[in-house]
Amino acid sequence: MDHKQIAKLITLIENEPDRSRDILKKLPKRICPVIGFTGSPGVGKSTLIDQVIARLRSIGKTVAVVAVDPSSPFSQGAFLGDRVRMKKHFLDEGVFIRSMASRGALGGLNESIYDVVELLESVGFDYVLIETVGVGQAEIEVRYVADVVVLVLSPGFGDEMQLLKAGVMEIADIYVVNKSDLEGNDSLYDQLVGFLTFAGRDASSVVKTTALNGNGVEELVDKVITLWKSLAETERLKQMRKERxxxxxxxxxxxxxxxxxxxxxxxxxxxxxxxxxxxxxxxxxxxxxxxx
Ligand SMILES: Nc1nc2c(ncn2[C@@H]2O[C@H](COP(=O)(O)OP(=O)(O)O)[C@@H](O)[C@H]2O)c(=O)[nH]1
Ligand SMILES: [Mg+2]
Structure with a gap:
């Protein structure tokens, strides 16, 4: 299905939810990894996703992105902001990028996200990435929509606060300390590892990245893929999809x-x-x- 058609169907799903069922019924059921990226505005989610897309493309994978972050250069559309940076992806047939309005001021996820993700899986993308702004409801809700949740943090945002606010122990599977070119990244990294260790969680789920130049992105993508595969090989993925x-x-x-x-x-x-x-x-x- 070409991108224009997909975009049209998504608009239909958003505007006339009653018709979602008919649209989705006509498509083959198919699943792929659905990866959620959440974190405070400004930590570098969009920049990082841009790099993740590039990495996935370099290993021959197709990617669909849904941006629910109201401040995202993705959501402001290819036509307004960041035109140059995103241009390479917008000309790429293997990449589909779509913004979605959030529900309410706290950036809660629009209900149609479930159907939109199902559509993107059905039409055959290898990966679906979701960007949600990490305030209020959205970061909790993304847990239901994504198989793997990546929490993005960066130095200079009140580290302790970020960690506490995020309820770090519960919401994410993989933690990214982005902007590792900036001062303070070591201390944020150490605190995060400390938090996770204290909670009895695996500290190897922390990755340092510099989204500006792509450092660490390969490691991040490897971790995401490995984790998803392990979910798919056990009953865990099935169970998560049932909960969804x-x-x-x-x-x-x-x-x-x-x-x-x-x-x-x-x-x-x-x-x-x-x-x-x-x-x-x-x-x-x-x-x-x-x-x-
Ligand atoms: N120094 C530095 N700046 C970054 C890095 N990643 C993103 N930024 C900058 O941080 C700002 C916010 O990035 P953006 O991706 O829009 O953040 P988002 O709101 O989380 O999506 C932009 O000015 C980016 O250029 C990084 O690794 N290092
Ligand atoms: Mg953004």
């Missing part, structure tokens, strides 16, 4: 009910839910598109 499905289902159920609730006019919360469910059932029974 469940999370997606719950999101969908909430959205559907909310939609019916918005048509109900009652001051009684219990009655409201009852009426909403009733009208939902009626609609489904008569099969008028039913669905969501």
């Amino acid at each position: 499905l469940k999370h997606h289902t719950e999101t969908l159920a909430r959205r559907t009910l909310q939609r019916y609730l918005s048509t109900v006019d009652s001051q009684d919360p219990y009655e409201s839910v009852e009426l909403a469910l009733k009208s939902m059932c009626e609609r489904l029974k008569y099969g008028q598109g039913g669905g969501t």
Whole structure:
């Protein structure tokens, strides 16, 4: 499928979620590694992803990127910011880059991300990368959408704070100390290793990179690939995908009910839910598109 067609389908999925199901049903089910990159604005996620794309391309892999970071040069579009830097990828048929609006000011993930990722997997990309800004909801939600989560940190952002805020022990699989050309990177690295060791986690999941020149990117990509393969070889990946499905289902159920609730006019919360469910059932029974 060419990029124009893919872009069109994504727009459809975003604007008319009810039609997602039909679009996805027509495509073969297929999975690939889905890798989430999260971290505070300015730590270098977009620059790093740019390098990761280059590395994956150099080993012959195709890549799709979804940027949910409102400040990302990706999300500002190829046409506004960073035109020169991104140009090589935009001319590359093996790279598809798409920005997505975040939900709310905290940068929560748009619900259609599940379907968009499924689409990108189905049309045959070797890797799907997601950039989310690491504030508020998004960094928690990306856990559900991505198989592997990479937390990007960099010196000069209040190291301790970054680590604590990120709830480092839980959210990520791989940790990147980016901007390792800058002062303070050693101390950030040491603190991070300290945190992980204290939490009984594997400190070898920490990688130093300099996204500006690509240093460390090969090691990072190797770690990501190795980890994904090990997930796929055990039952872990299957289990994670099952949890993702469940999370997606719950999101969908909430959205559907909310939609019916918005048509109900009652001051009684219990009655409201009852009426909403009733009208939902009626609609489904008569099969008028039913669905969501
Ligand atoms: N010194 C240095 N600057 C970097 C590095 N990586 C990114 N930057 C710069 O940090 C700024 C923010 O980068 P960006 O990728 O937009 O960060 P994002 O907000 O996390 O996506 C830009 O000015 C980059 O050029 C690095 O490894 N070293
Ligand atoms: Mg960015």
